[in-house]
Amino acid sequence: MAPAVRLHEAVALAGRFPLLAGASLEVAEGEVVHLRGPNGAGKTSVLKVLAGLLEVHSGEATALGRDLVADRRAVRREVGMLGHQSFLYEDLTVEENLRFAIRATKGALAGIGPALEQLGFTGRLASIPLGRCSAGQQRRASLAVLVARGARLWLLDEPHAGLDQEGRDLLDGLLAGSRAAGRTVLFASHEHERAEAIADRVVHLAGGRVVEPAEPVAAPLQVAQQIGQRPGTEAPAHVA
Amino acid sequence: MSRAQFSPPADRAGFALRLLGATALVGVAATVWLGLFVTPPDRFMGNLVRLLYVHPPMAWVAFLAYGVAGLASLLYLWPRTTAPHFDRLAGASAEVGVVFTGLTLVSGSIWGRPTWGAWWVWDPLLTTTALLFVLYLGYLALRRVPGDFHVRARRSAIAALIAFVDVPIVYFSVDWWRSLHQAPTITAGRTYVHGSMAWTLLLGFVSFTLVYIWLMAHRYRLAKLNEFEDAEGLEVALAERRAEAVTG
Amino acid sequence: MLRDAVLVAGKDLRIEIRSRVTLNQVGPFALAVLLLFGLALGPDRQVLAPASAGLFWIAVLLSTVLAVQRSYAVESADAARDGLRLSGLDPAGIFLGKAGAVAVQLIVLEAGLTIGVALLYGARLSGALVLAAACAAGTLGLAAVGTLYGVVASGLRTRETLLPLLFLPVVAPVLLAATKAWDAALAGTPGRADGWLDVLVVFAVLYIAIGIVAFGPLLEDE
Numbered sequence: 001m002a003p004a005v006r007l008h009e010a011v012a013l014a015g016r017f018p019l020l021a022g023a024s025l026e027v028a029e030g031e032v033v034h035l036r037g038p039n040g041a042g043k044t045s046v047l048k049v050l051a052g053l054l055e056v057h058s059g060e061a062t063a064l065g066r067d068l069v070a071d072r073r074a075v076r077r078e079v080g081m082l083g084h085q086s087f088l089y090e091d092l093t094v095e096e097n098l099r100f101a102i103r104a105t106k107g108a109l110a111g112i113g114p115a116l117e118q119l120g121f122t123g124r125l126a127s128i129p130l131g132r133c134s135a136g137q138q139r140r141a142s143l144a145v146l147v148a149r150g151a152r153l154w155l156l157d158e159p160h161a162g163l164d165q166e167g168r169d170l171l172d173g174l175l176a177g178s179r180a181a182g183r184t185v186l187f188a189s190h191e192h193e194r195a196e197a198i199a200d201r202v203v204h205l206a207g208g209r210v211v212e213p214a215e216p217v218a219a220p221l222q223v224a225q226q227i228g229q230r231p232g233t234e235a236p237a238h239v240a
Numbered sequence: 241m242s243r244a245q246f247s248p249p250a251d252r253a254g255f256a257l258r259l260l261g262a263t264a265l266v267g268v269a270a271t272v273w274l275g276l277f278v279t280p281p282d283r284f285m286g287n288l289v290r291l292l293y294v295h296p297p298m299a300w301v302a303f304l305a306y307g308v309a310g311l312a313s314l315l316y317l318w319p320r321t322t323a324p325h326f327d328r329l330a331g332a333s334a335e336v337g338v339v340f341t342g343l344t345l346v347s348g349s350i351w352g353r354p355t356w357g358a359w360w361v362w363d364p365l366l367t368t369t370a371l372l373f374v375l376y377l378g379y380l381a382l383r384r385v386p387g388d389f390h391v392r393a394r395r396s397a398i399a400a401l402i403a404f405v406d407v408p409i410v411y412f413s414v415d416w417w418r419s420l421h422q423a424p425t426i427t428a429g430r431t432y433v434h435g436s437m438a439w440t441l442l443l444g445f446v447s448f449t450l451v452y453i454w455l456m457a458h459r460y461r462l463a464k465l466n467e468f469e470d471a472e473g474l475e476v477a478l479a480e481r482r483a484e485a486v487t488g
Numbered sequence: 489m490l491r492d493a494v495l496v497a498g499k500d501l502r503i504e505i506r507s508r509v510t511l512n513q514v515g516p517f518a519l520a521v522l523l524l525f526g527l528a529l530g531p532d533r534q535v536l537a538p539a540s541a542g543l544f545w546i547a548v549l550l551s552t553v554l555a556v557q558r559s560y561a562v563e564s565a566d567a568a569r570d571g572l573r574l575s576g577l578d579p580a581g582i583f584l585g586k587a588g589a590v591a592v593q594l595i596v597l598e599a600g601l602t603i604g605v606a607l608l609y610g611a612r613l614s615g616a617l618v619l620a621a622a623c624a625a626g627t628l629g630l631a632a633v634g635t636l637y638g639v640v641a642s643g644l645r646t647r648e649t650l651l652p653l654l655f656l657p658v659v660a661p662v663l664l665a666a667t668k669a670w671d672a673a674l675a676g677t678p679g680r681a682d683g684w685l686d687v688l689v690v691f692a693v694l695y696i697a698i699g700i701v702a703f704g705p706l707l708e709d710e
């Protein structure tokens with residue numbers, strides 16, 4: 001079965017600076033993958049490439065069967081992205097935001113109700129302008145958009161950040177139910193314990209590349225020892 | 241989309257280019273000498289006519305540069321080749337063009353002062369030239385914004401075409417505006433150009449065009465050198481980035 | 489494309505109705521411009537009244553810059569273009585929608601400015617049909633060029649200063665033609681405005697067409 005996501009020696013640039021310097025990655029459908037790495041390692045860039053936002057300078061990149069090098073616009077309707085900033089409008093209510101987002105992707109408006117319920121936007125809460133909601137609620141609204149759009153590939157950048165406890169549990173529940181829902185998820189997070197509890201596997205990024213073959217989750221200490229043992233590296237190894 | 245592979249251009253200008261520069265210089269010098277000393281003063285305009293050998297050629301170059309920049313921008317976008325030389329051409333032409341546009345405005349203003357007693361008249365051609373000047377400046381400001389080569393090139397090319405299309409509209413509008421007011425224009429009171437004056441004028445046009453081409457060639461080379469430096473820098477940057485993974 | 493345009497225009501206008509920024513900020517700004525012109529050129533109405541048309545349209549041009557900047561500011565600040573690109577909307581539709589919303593806001597503004605010009609400068613409002621036609625055609629042209637340059641500037645750090653520099657010279661013909669059309673109407677000779685109205689229509693059609701084609705590529709540039 002074709003992988004949901006495939007990168008091979010992908011290079012992506014911002015002006016002269018290589019955000020990705022030859023990243024290779026494969027994710028099967030329904031997997032939940034945790035992207036780990038220090039700041040500036042390229043986690044956000046991987047997500048943006050897969051969302052079709054960032055151009056691939058060289059190498060291969062496909063998402064949901066679509067070639068991102070040839071045409072990166074086509075994939076955007078089928079992908080759901082959660083960035084550092086919300087892509088929602090402050091002056092519109094949660095419901096209006098959802099309605100706009102769904103109609104933009106020509107999706108089914110019927111999905112709005114269930115999405116609002118699932119993310120805890122019941123009653124009056126759905127009718128408040130987004131700007132007046134708390135940061136946690138705004139984040140949850142972005143998640144509601146993802147759910148309502150029914151995207152098959154979720155790209156989440158620090159999804160836990162800004163969420164309250166209830167929100168985090170909701171998110172974890174959503175991620176856990178991904179495989180059943182036929183959804184592939186890649187997320188970047190610094191909250192390692194939580195992430196490793198829900199992720200199927202971990203991918204480490206550093207210097208714009210995937211620095212070790214994606215393997216089942218290893219304990220942090222083992223990872224550090226592996227890095228330290230690789231020839232040409234200096235000790236002490238950092239834990240990514 | 242493939243990236244153009246940059247090969248380093250020669251570091252020193254070739255012989256042909258230097259010959260061109262020398263010729264242009266001689267031509268301009270000759271024009272000035274002839275214009276100032278050899279040709280007779282005009283019956284009506286007196287010595288002011290000597291500006292005629294310089295001002296129209298400069299205006300011609302200003303608009304030629306504008307045309308070249310527009311055409312190059314179009315060619316960069318249209319057959320979808322996104323060939324870098326068209327972008328370099330457009331940028332170089334704009335830079336040379338803005339200089340000549342400025343000179344045209346100054347010389348036109350100098351001509352206007354004794355003729356109509358004002359440093360500026362809203363003549364259609366002069367006004368269009370003034371607007372062209374500002375459009376150039378806007379375009380150059382946009383080009384100066386840092387970014388990926390092809391991103392910047394495409395953005396500049398589209399902006400150039402937006403402005404390019406506007407200039408005829410401006411000229412037409414201002415011309416009509418002026419015709420309603422029957423005010424003096426630079427083309428009114430045309431003087432009869434003959435003999436040595438005609439030759440000097442022709443020489444002026446030719447030599448300024450040569451200057452344009454010479455400046456363009458150098459600016460183009462400079463752009464190519466800059467890009468080559470950038471491309472090399474990319475290799476270095478890639479290596480450094482990968483090294484991050486090892487040393488953390 | 490048109491469906492997306494209506495969707496985007498509706499969204500922008502709904503945001504404006506909610507937040508009333510154009511009404512509360514750009515409106516007073518335009519009024520202030522009229523007042524300042526009055527201070528600079530007045531108080532003699534013999535001087536101001538004939539200049540009404542030009543001053544009106546300069547106020548409109550400056551307000552367009554603000555309206556366009558606001559139009560892009562609502563798109564979640566720095567992530568503006570990302571949001572629009574991810575939305576899955578047709579870029580030409582986004583262009584028409586945004587330009588349309590800006591145009592609607594400007595027309596409302598112009599209504600207010602017309603009253604202002606009549607009051608402050610003593611302009612006699614005759615030839616209403618020509619006044620309205622010039623407003624309609626001129627505004628469409630302004631909105632189109634503004635939205636186009638707006639997307640160019642929106643991704644750049646120097647956007648606040650770059651937008652006016654790019655926009656204002658290009659719309660000089662609109663200023664000229666619209667002012668002349670208004671002059672003809674205000675002077676009681678609306679027939680003389682015909683040619684100028686043609687210029688406005690040509691300009692608007694031209695730049696709407698350019699916008700439909702060019703907006704997508706401009707939006708993509710990171």
